[in-house]
Amino acid sequence: MISTKGRYALRVMIDLAGQDPHRPVPLKEIAERQQISKKYLEIIVKDLVRGGLIHGSSGKGGGYRLTRAPEEYGVREILELEEGSLAAVACLKDDAAPCPRQGECRTLPLWQEYDKLVKDFFDSKRLSDLLDSRT
Amino acid sequence: MISTKGRYALRVMIDLAGQDPHRPVPLKEIAERQQISKKYLEIIVKDLVRGGLIHGSSGKGGGYRLTRAPEEYGVREILELEEGSLAAVACLKDDAAPCPRQGECRTLPLWQEYDKLVKDFFDSKRLSDLLDSRT
DNA sequence: TATTTACCTACTATGTCAATAGGTAAATGA
DNA sequence: TCATTTACCTATTGACATAGTAGGTAAATA
Secondary structure (H helix, E strand, O other): OOOHHHHHHHHHHHHHHOOOOOOOEOHHHHHHHHOOOHHHHHHHHHHHHHOOOEEEEOOOOOEEEEOOOHHHOEHHHHHHHHHOOOOOOHHHOOOOOOOOOOOOOOOHHHHHHHHHHHHHHHHHOEHHHHOOOOO | OOOHHHHHHHHHHHHHHOOOOOOOEOHHHHHHHHOOOHHHHHHHHHHHHHOOOEEEEOOOOOEEEEOOOHHHOEHHHHHHHHHOOOOOOHHHOOOOOOOOOOOOOOOHHHHHHHHHHHHHHHHHOEHHHHOOOOO
16 A cells, blocks of 8 residues: 555645745645645655755745656656555565565566556656646 | 465465365465465465355365366455455545545545556456466 | 364564654745 | 744654464364
8 A cells, every 4th residue: 555655745746846846835835735744744855855856945935846847757756765665565675585486486477567567557657647737 | 565465365276276176175285385384374264265265174184175266266356355455545445534635636536547457457367367377 | 082174362573654752954034 | 143934853652554373162074
């Protein structure tokens, strides 16, 4: 399951994409609009900053802004930044120990096919696809 | 992520499908072949029995057997029996409280599309697709 | 009737999730 | 210059899920 971190990260990104790209948006504002605890969002935006997906500026008049145009963000990279990995099963995670049953495993092809399905899906979805289309 | 329960359940079903359908297969045997703790497997086969996917018979000469032909099992129903639900996000679980943000949520369509993708995938995969094709 | 098998309830250690608490550092506007 | 606003940092917590274990009882058979 996609955790709150991943889902909230997506909402933060969508929120930022809906604001004037030249005005830094304070986290307080995002938290209020999205009805999410500001304290908790701090953890999430920290990851987004470290991943280079957004930029933060301190002090009065500071806040966050996107570093690219919304079309340039894939949903997958946003989710993976928070979830660590979208791998369906433990043995397909990047840091997984090599499985001793690999050669004989009858389920591995299933998980590999599923893994590709999921990753391709979230790669194909762009941040811009999630923006409000009304007016 | 798919947990060990779901993955082990699938391996139990595959194991049973590879055995003589008229001979009840003792759990001890499955545990040894699959290299999984018999004690832990007890929990899993209990669910499979309750779900009607396999049948158990007690006593000497007892064991487990499939209740249908391998083509008649969808991978989804096996996994859902152990995982509870394959829902991608909390708000799409069957027992989820109605989300107050539903009408305005910009991510809901994404999760719905993803949910359908996953469920359709595991519906389309049959137990028979996972059996060893060699010889 | 001893043995083998399924089936049952309870317990536990570990880790992850979803936050909260309580700060420091940086930038700005008055 | 200095109070205010903002980002940024480390640590802690309660609740829950995961991945098992422990120690039995009931049923069937050879």
